[in-house]
Amino acid sequence: MxxxxxxxxxxxxxxxxxxxxxxxxxxxxxxxxxxxxxxxxxxxxxxxxxxxxxxxxxxxxxxxxxxxxxxxxxxxxxxxxxxxxxxxxxxxxxxxxxxxxxxxxxxxxxxxxxxxxxxxxxxxxxxxxxxxxxxxxxxxxxxxxxxxxxxxxxxxxxxxxxxxxxxxxxxxxxxxxxxLSPRDFRAGYAEVAKYGLINDPEFFEWLESNWEGIFSGGPERDQAVAHSCRAKAAVVAADELESGNRALLNLGHTFGHSLEGAVAYETERLVHGEGVSIGMVLAHEFSEQLGLCPAEDTKRVIAHMEAVGLPTRIDQIPGQLPPIDTFMDLIAQDKKVSRGQLTFILTKGIGTSYVDKTVSAEPLRAFLEEKLGK
Amino acid sequence: MxxxxxxxxxxxxxxxxxxxxxxxxxxxxxxxxxxxxxxxxxxxxxxxxxxxxxxxxxxxxxxxxxxxxxxxxxxxxxxxxxxxxxxxxxxxxxxxxxxxxxxxxxxxxxxxxxxxxxxxxxxxxxxxxxxxxxxxxxxxxxxxxxxxxxxxxxxxxxxxxxxxxxxxxxxxxxxxxxxLSPRDFRAGYAEVAKYGLINDPEFFEWLESNWEGIFSGGPERDQAVAHSCRAKAAVVAADELESGNRALLNLGHTFGHSLEGAVAYETERLVHGEGVSIGMVLAHEFSEQLGLCPAEDTKRVIAHMEAVGLPTRIDQIPGQLPPIDTFMDLIAQDKKVSRGQLTFILTKGIGTSYVDKTVSAEPLRAFLEEKLGK
Known part of the structure; x- marks a missing residue:
């Protein structure tokens, strides 16, 4: 049996x-x-x-x-x-x-x-x-x-x-x-890649070489699931109620949630993992623009997401998107707001994300406007 | 100011x-x-x-x-x-x-x-x-x-x-x-008395002598509130999620909740504290019938509840009550049921309540039938 x-x-x-x-x-x-x-x-x-x-x-x-x-x-x-x-x-x-x-x-x-x-x-x-x-x-x-x-x-x-x-x-x-449909599998994979991007550059490198085994159901799949669960468990054990570093798990999620909100959670247009994939790329691009993240790291993130078939740009979302004000509202309403200050997960490169509470609305708005305008 | x-x-x-x-x-x-x-x-x-x-x-x-x-x-x-x-x-x-x-x-x-x-x-x-x-x-x-x-x-x-x-x-x-209306004040007082009945016979004795100061707003009121909060805090600190002795706080409550359910929470007929007052008396009477609680302790409980103007008998609830089967259903559906076994707070006398998980339906039904029949 x-x-x-x-x-x-x-x-x-x-x-x-x-x-x-x-x-x-x-x-x-x-x-x-x-x-x-x-x-x-x-x-x-x-x-x-x-x-x-x-x-x-x-x-x-x-x-x-x-x-x-x-x-x-x-x-x-x-x-x-x-x-x-x-x-x-x-x-x-x-x-x-x-x-x-x-x-x-x-x-x-x-x-x-x-x-x-x-x-x-x-x-x-x-x-x-x-x-x-x-x-x-x-x-x-x-x-x-x-x-x-x-x-x-x-x-x-x-x-x-x-x-x-x-x-x-x-x-x-x-x-x-x-x-699972290939689309749903890929969407979940965005979160697997996230654990590498947060604080585990070796894991991200391993994923770059082994993602095909994960997708095809080889032993790499079990390894990747176990490694991801361990990574999340370590963060959660240190901060069960999300008062501090647990927020790292939201890498790409503030952008991602705003994209999901922008399409009114219509999963035909965007599923969560796709939002996270675009969101993680945006987090690297925004960090790069702020002079934090090396350009080559952003490129590697985009290349890997593209390799597995995940979207990396807002303009890949089908249909009309709302204006910038709606995005800013959605971001402000995200749970990860504290005392009116935006909490963003920014990065200094692959595997070196951190919680940043100094992001102000203006540069964020300018960055997003450019991304939406494309 | x-x-x-x-x-x-x-x-x-x-x-x-x-x-x-x-x-x-x-x-x-x-x-x-x-x-x-x-x-x-x-x-x-x-x-x-x-x-x-x-x-x-x-x-x-x-x-x-x-x-x-x-x-x-x-x-x-x-x-x-x-x-x-x-x-x-x-x-x-x-x-x-x-x-x-x-x-x-x-x-x-x-x-x-x-x-x-x-x-x-x-x-x-x-x-x-x-x-x-x-x-x-x-x-x-x-x-x-x-x-x-x-x-x-x-x-x-x-x-x-x-x-x-x-x-x-x-x-x-x-x-x-x-x-507060006298009725609402009295209803709250039932819970104050409960702390004495659970495990603090000296407090119950103090209440028997000092209840008038509590009702009239003398310094006894602050003392009684503080003593009650301390008593509850001690129980809660030892068992935050009610896996064990916190259940003691439910003295009188399984009966009380069933009475409240029986009048469909119509507070014109019965408020929570009145249900608890009758319920605590029933818990002592049932314990007495099981040979656990001395008759004089039951009498003291009834006398004190009557002195402050609280109801002590089911027949003091105005209007028609449902049949015994409804009560048994309400009791079985009470949260304090574990694996189909009724959890009852019984007592060996004033200030010596305990959690009993051996109560079976038949003696309880017979006891309640008699009380409802009156």
């Missing part, structure tokens, strides 16, 4: 909220067993979306049946628009109707949308239930599955409502990534 | 989430100063209800103006029904529209409803803003202002959705309690 039993374990060290991330192929088939070992006696509710349901729900449910894990299943529509208040409310209500208790678990089977939404739900029902994440996209495996950030969007912006709620267990089955 | 500057300080020790509770008369007039000292530079949004607005908002706003604390004000309807999803959503949206940041503060001016709702809102907007509580009822001062429990009700029960979110500061102005 189980094809392979090897899994890499990355421990996220957060005191009494510590948890393991298991990384490997075909973990979905062992999910029931892992959950019943780690949360003995817990009932579960699986939350998934219409797309993932068709691909992976049956495997998961069979593994729950085999391990005797009691479960119900709730299915939400696929897509970023599912991260909204109405669906959040319905899920909370459905879980209460199932009479699940604090020690029971919400199991998120899906990408970032399902994970963020389910995590928020599990964080507030009875003031916090157990939470298990089974991320089915590369983005979710290397990013949202580590760190306990959960949330939904508001008409004022992305992820503006949520809680920090750490999972009890994360199962990153790297074989489910075979079912 | 400031009539008196003395305040008792009770520190709630929760590591990096520790915070002080200031207790004293006329603290409302110093609120701006205290907030600006403790959260320098934070903007604020005051959340209050229609009733409290008329009585105390002006004093608070003037103190904010005097101290240069920037504020907006949001007003919700008074009453338990305000603790619902729709209002929660509106408040989150309003605060985002005000563009407040993570370091800014939600200031709850009101009783438990305003505190629980505002605390939940402040716990999820931008994944957690600063939170300041200015409880204006005795109940809120001695109970909900300590411990970080926040939440709203669901059609499935009370406080079923929420988060643990600790305030940065609590200001318990004991002079505002002069404006």
């Amino acid at each position: 189980t094809k392979e039993n090897k899994a890499t374990v990355v421990n996220v060290e957060l005191g009494d909220r510590s948890y393991p991330i298991l990384i490997g192929r075909n973990l979905l088939e062992r999910a029931g067993e892992e959950i019943s070992n780690r949360l003995p006696g817990s009932k579960t509710v699986i939350i998934t979306d219409e797309t993932v349901k068709k691909l992976h729900l049956k495997t998961l449910e069979e593994s729950f049946q085999a391990a005797g894990v009691e479960y119900s299943t709730l299915v939400v529509p696929a897509g970023e628009k599912t991260k909204r208040f109405e669906i959040f409310e319905h899920l909370c209500d459905d879980i209460l109707a199932l009479r699940l208790e604090r020690g029971d678990a919400v199991v998120a089977l899906g990408g970032g949308v399902v994970g963020d939404l389910s995590g928020f739900v599990s964080g507030v029902v009875r003031r916090g239930m157990k939470f298990v994440q089974i991320p089915t996209t590369l983005l979710a495996q290397v990013d949202s599955s580590v760190g306990g950030k959960t949330g939904i969007n508001s008409r004022h912006g992305k992820n503006l409502l949520g809680v920090f709620h750490q999972p009890a267990l994360v199962l990153a089955d790297t074989s489910v990534l075979d079912t | 400031t009539k008196e500057n003395k305040a008792t300080v009770v520190n709630v020790e929760l590591g990096d989430r520790s915070y002080p509770i200031l207790i004293g008369r006329n603290l409302l007039e110093r609120a701006g100063e205290e907030i600006s000292n403790r959260l320098p530079g934070s903007k604020t949004v005051i959340i209050t209800d229609e009733t409290v607005k008329k009585l105390h908002l002006k004093t608070l706003e003037e103190s904010f103006q005097a101290a240069g604390v920037e504020y907006s004000t949001l007003v919700v309807p008074a009453g338990e029904k305000t603790k619902r999803f729709e209002i929660f959503e509106h408040l989150c949206d309003d605060i985002l529209a005000l563009r407040l940041e993570r370091g800014d503060a939600v200031v709850a001016l009101g009783g438990g409803v305003v505190g629980d709702l505002s605390g939940f809102v402040s716990g999820v907007v931008r994944r957690g803003m600063k939170f300041v509580q200015i409880p204006t009822t005795l109940l809120a001062q001695v109970d909900s202002s300590v411990g970080g429990k926040t939440g709203i009700n669901s059609r499935h029960g009370k406080n079923l959705l929420g988060v643990f979110h600790q305030p940065a500061l609590v200001l318990a102005d004991t002079s505002v309690l002069d404006t």
